[in-house]
Amino acid sequence: MQNTITNGKRTLIERKGISAKTLLVIIAAIWLLAMILIGISAPLIAVHDYQQIDLVKRLLPPSWMAGGDADHFFGTDNLGRDNLSRLFYSIRLSLLVAILGTVICAIVGTTIGFVAAHFRGFVDDIIMMLVDFQASLPFMILALAVIAFFESSIVLFIGIMGIYGWERYARFARALALSAEEQGYAVAVRTFGASPVRVYVRHILPNVGNTLLVNMTLNFPKVILMETSLSFLGLGIQPPNTSLGNLVGFGRDYLLTAWWLTIIPAAAIFLTTLSMSILGDWVRDKLDPALK
Amino acid sequence: MKIESKNQENNILEVENLAKKFVVKKGKMPWQKNQYVNVVNGIDFSIRKGEALGIVGESGCGKSTTAKLIMDIHSPTKGSIVYNSQELNDLKGKEKKKIRKDIQYVFQDPMGALNPRIPVIEQIYEPLIIHYGRDIKNYYKKAVSLLESVGMKESHGKMYPHQLSGGQRQRVVLARAMILEPELLICDEPISALDVSIQSQVVNLLMKIRDERGITLLFISHDLSMVRHLCNRTAVMYMGHIVEYGDNETLFNNPLHPYTRSLINAIPVPDPRIKKDDIILEGEIPSLLDPPSGCKFHPRCPIAGPECSLKQPELKTMPDGRKVACFALKRGDCNE
Numbered sequence: 001m002q003n004t005i006t007n008g009k010r011t012l013i014e015r016k017g018i019s020a021k022t023l024l025v026i027i028a029a030i031w032l033l034a035m036i037l038i039g040i041s042a043p044l045i046a047v048h049d050y051q052q053i054d055l056v057k058r059l060l061p062p063s064w065m066a067g068g069d070a071d072h073f074f075g076t077d078n079l080g081r082d083n084l085s086r087l088f089y090s091i092r093l094s095l096l097v098a099i100l101g102t103v104i105c106a107i108v109g110t111t112i113g114f115v116a117a118h119f120r121g122f123v124d125d126i127i128m129m130l131v132d133f134q135a136s137l138p139f140m141i142l143a144l145a146v147i148a149f150f151e152s153s154i155v156l157f158i159g160i161m162g163i164y165g166w167e168r169y170a171r172f173a174r175a176l177a178l179s180a181e182e183q184g185y186a187v188a189v190r191t192f193g194a195s196p197v198r199v200y201v202r203h204i205l206p207n208v209g210n211t212l213l214v215n216m217t218l219n220f221p222k223v224i225l226m227e228t229s230l231s232f233l234g235l236g237i238q239p240p241n242t243s244l245g246n247l248v249g250f251g252r253d254y255l256l257t258a259w260w261l262t263i264i265p266a267a268a269i270f271l272t273t274l275s276m277s278i279l280g281d282w283v284r285d286k287l288d289p290a291l292k
Numbered sequence: 293m294k295i296e297s298k299n300q301e302n303n304i305l306e307v308e309n310l311a312k313k314f315v316v317k318k319g320k321m322p323w324q325k326n327q328y329v330n331v332v333n334g335i336d337f338s339i340r341k342g343e344a345l346g347i348v349g350e351s352g353c354g355k356s357t358t359a360k361l362i363m364d365i366h367s368p369t370k371g372s373i374v375y376n377s378q379e380l381n382d383l384k385g386k387e388k389k390k391i392r393k394d395i396q397y398v399f400q401d402p403m404g405a406l407n408p409r410i411p412v413i414e415q416i417y418e419p420l421i422i423h424y425g426r427d428i429k430n431y432y433k434k435a436v437s438l439l440e441s442v443g444m445k446e447s448h449g450k451m452y453p454h455q456l457s458g459g460q461r462q463r464v465v466l467a468r469a470m471i472l473e474p475e476l477l478i479c480d481e482p483i484s485a486l487d488v489s490i491q492s493q494v495v496n497l498l499m500k501i502r503d504e505r506g507i508t509l510l511f512i513s514h515d516l517s518m519v520r521h522l523c524n525r526t527a528v529m530y531m532g533h534i535v536e537y538g539d540n541e542t543l544f545n546n547p548l549h550p551y552t553r554s555l556i557n558a559i560p561v562p563d564p565r566i567k568k569d570d571i572i573l574e575g576e577i578p579s580l581l582d583p584p585s586g587c588k589f590h591p592r593c594p595i596a597g598p599e600c601s602l603k604q605p606e607l608k609t610m611p612d613g614r615k616v617a618c619f620a621l622k623r624g625d626c627n628e
Contacts, residue, residue, distance in 0.1 A: 184404030188465075191363050191397050192419040192472070193389040206409045 025282045028275035035272055039092040046085035048072075051240050054080035059258050075260050077250070086242055087265060093237060094244045094269075097154075098224045101161025105223070106216050108162060109169020114200050116170065117177035127170065134167040140229065147235045157227075157236060164226055165219045172215055176208035183207075210287040217280030221273035228269055244269050304476055304508050305362070306338040310371035311532075312357055316581065329580045331357045333532035334371065336607070339476070344502060344509035346519035346540075348555065349529035350577055355512045356400070358529075359480045362510070363397045364388075375476070393423055396469035400481040402461035406453040413439070413449030416468045423472065438467040442497055459490035466497060470505075477501070478510045483518065491515075495522055516559050520544050528552045531577065531588040534607060538614020548616045550593050587619065595620045 038045065060069050060076040062083075069075075074083035116127040143160050150156055177200065180186055185207075189199055224244075230236035231245025232252075239246070244265045251261030311334045317327040332354040339345045347355045360366045362373055364380065373380045375391060383391055399405035406415055416438065417431035436446045442463040453461055462482060469477060479498065483491040495518055502509055513519050519526055520540055527537040528551065536549040547553045554573040575592050578584050584591050590600035599619050607615040 184399050184401055185407040187365055188397070188399060188405045188468075189407075189418065189422075191365065191392070192422050193392050194418075194422050198422065203407050203410075207407070 024278055028278040031271055031275045032279065035091055035095060035268075035275075038088055039095040042088040042092040046082075046088045048082035048085045050081060050085040050089045050242065052081060056080065059254065061258070062260050074264055075258070077261055078254060078258075083260070083264065086247060087268065090242045090244045090247050090265060091268060093154075093241060094224060094227060097158055097161055097227050097237075097243070098220060100158050101164060101223045101227070102216055102220045104158070104162030105164060105166050105219065106169055106212060109166035110173040110205075110212060112166065113170040113173025113175075114177050114204075116174045117181065118196055118200070124174075127174075131167040131170050139164055139226065143226070143230060144233075144235060147230070152235060152238055154237065154241065157230075161223050161227060164223055168215060168219070169212065172211055173208070176211060177204055180204045180208055214280060214284040214287065217276060217283055220280070221276045224269065224273050224276075302340045303338045304341045304376060305510075306372075306374040307358075307362070308336050308372045308374070309334045310336075310358065310361060310373065311369050312354075312361055312366060313369050327581070330532055330583070331580065332361065332368075335529070335532070335534045337527050337534060337537060339508055339510060341475075341508055342506055343525060344511055344523040346523035346526040347510070347512045347529060348514060348516055348519050348526060350514065352531075352577060352580065353529045354532040355514075355529050356480050359397070359478050359510065359512050362478060363395065364392070365397075389423070393419075393472045394475045396472060396474040396477050398462075398465055398469050398477065398479040398482045401485050402458065402465045403453060403485075405465050406461060408453055411450050411452060412456065412464045416449070416464065416471055419468065419472050435467070435471065438471055439464070442467045443493075457490075458486050459493050462486060462490075462494050463497065466494070466501070470501065473505075474507065476508045476510065478512070480512050481514070482511075484514065491518070498522060516544075516555055528555065531580065531583060533588060533604070533617065534615075535589065535618070536614065536616045537607065538610075538612070538616075542612050542614050548610065548614070548621060549618050550595055550620065551589050587617075593620075 054076070057069065057072070057076050057080045059078055060072050060080075061067055062075045063070050063073050065075075072082050072084065074087060076082055077086070112127060116124045143164075146160055147156070181204070186199055186203055189203055227236060227243065228245030228248065231243045232249040234249060237243040237246055247265035248262055248269070251258070251265070254261050310332055311330065312332040313328040313330045315326050316329045319326050335354075335358065337345070347358065349355050357366065361368045362380075368381065375395065378391060380388075380391065406412065413432065413435050416435040417428070420427075420431045420434070436449060439446065439449055444460060444463055444467075448456065448460065448464075453464070456464065462485075466482075482498070483494050486494060498509065498511070499522060501507055509523070511519060511523055523540060525537070525539050526543050527534050528543075528549065529535065530551050536543065536547065536552045543552065544556060547556050551573075557572065573592060578588070578591060584601070586599070586601040586603050587593070587596070587605050590596040593600065597619060603619075605617040605619050607617045608621070609615050610621075
């Protein structure tokens, strides 16, 4: 510290006494917060209607490039729709799908894991068999089969995202519950005559929630990537609705002539998943009692 | 049930031929047998209303398992547990919940027995919510008065278990066990996890509770002097069997079974001039996986005879009312 004072030049990191890692976490949190705010306020901040076609202004480059239109900051796509507005709406839908998918998955997977831990024996064997089955099957193929079979809709799509990674939650929840059940507090509440729901929800869940929460932060980027992959393949979100995967998928045909159609949404995906991973790491460190 | 038929009306709990075996190793192939370990080996005892019964023995002798069998934490392999003339193993659903309310359990490790993420006051009145539904305001008052009766303050209630000392935690566990106003309190080594300075606090509290509320106690411990201090009667267990069982006065002043004698002999006496000439226990408890034949104690017993390795001795009632399981009694070796 003394050294930096005598030098008279101090960076932000030294002034605030924060490490580079913390700074990264702060940036990641700000980015995610911005994404969420954009998602919530997309109808307010989008200048243009994201479905408005204007064939005269097709494939305009971003406004800072030669030939750009000040009215369309990120340019327009092959149908002359405003890229910035489409990006906002895509973030809105992608985040919605990812958040709902992650939450549904956490609830479903944890419940299944607790059920396996509670009943043991035959039920446990069946559930663990299903877990192994799911873990050995590429999820993409399962999702493609389901979407090809039923008509694709946003509800179905969220439902599919809601079972993506359930087997990991189930495994975690089962293992954690099995060890927590042997703890005195769980045995104690049971001797008072508490119902299994009370034992699991009020007593075991808060004590094992850390691990599940960390798993959620790890699962969230995966859900986003799965959603974009399916949309990229044309089986996810259907036009006129738009998601980040859609944008990348449709921009692919113009990659050489109009790179901004692909690169900008791809950067949004990349930065969002990266931020979530950084934040997840931080949460894991914070909640790990061994690192305190 | 057949034991002490005179006192049958006074018996709050009667345990008969209770046994528990655990699977240690499952057979890998369907035709391979599971390997079992007999932790409790057909024990009988009863507790009279209002008395305090102690169960003592070395680690691994099955005393905690006995308590857990009574508490329905484990289910017995065979045998019956009769509480107020109702067979506990037959009860189901609501009836079971109702009876369970009257038997409460104090855990060995108070830190583990409390949920680390819930303030202790909420944990104290939680049994009331489980049994009578939500009425938090009244429950809170009741929990506070109980907390005060175990010598703690209302302000302690808001704390989490890790903010309390070991003795305070055990007092919280006691308060929680008392809130349903049980008739029978089973204490499973309630003091062994505590500092010596705090042990007496908790034992005095137990005595206070017993005297004030007329609660029946089953006190499990390996500390003989505490059992002598607190209980009216004592059962001595060795490798899943009760070897001696009787009133404290007769049992501690004139122990008959060689194992009891060696245990009592091991209590430190603060006078070096007192000469100890009785049995001193040698060796370790044999493995439960491969128990000795006949009397389980015979490999360590200084007075073992030839028959001891052949047959398991039965608990026999002595003229002074206690029960002893030892062949040497017949030979007269024990009364030296």
